[in-house]
Amino acid sequence: MKTFMAKQQEIERAWFVLDAEDKPMGRVAAQAAVLLHGKHKPEFTPHVDGGDHVIIINAAKVVLTGNKLDQKMYRTHSGYVGALKETKYRTLMGTRPELAVKLAVKGMLPKNKHRDCALGRLKIYADSEHPHAGQKPEVYTEVSGNV
DSSP states (O other): OOOOOOGGOOOOEEEEEOOOOTBBBHHHHHHHHHHHHHHTTTOOTTTOOOOOEEEEEEEGGBBOOHHHHHHHHEEEEEETTTOOOEEEEEHHHOOOOHHHHHHHHHHOSSSSSSSHHHHHHHOOOOSSSSSSSOOOOEEEOOTTTOO
């Protein structure tokens, strides 16, 4: 029996909408990572970028469990001595919730050359409006047992 290996030209990409309102950030990020990587498809091939487009709406209403709002830090460093900047997630969620969700999804994608392509297909919006109605995105509903 031969193993099926998808080619880049054979990939058909769909559009999905994930509503992040009142859901834990990790759950939303895990669902988005699976859709972006293409692991939900029966023709999944690890070395081919076969994921779909994902639109995450209501990113400002995502929930961080436990004490993560006050204990988790967003850190950036410019490379210069003493240039480490730290921001609590409470501040980050108040000012840039799209960045917080994007970092969570980025951390759940494989660390290879397909990650930047997958993040290019990720669209995140703080409220429930998005400009991608022309692509006719499907609302992704979580199936029990699957992510």
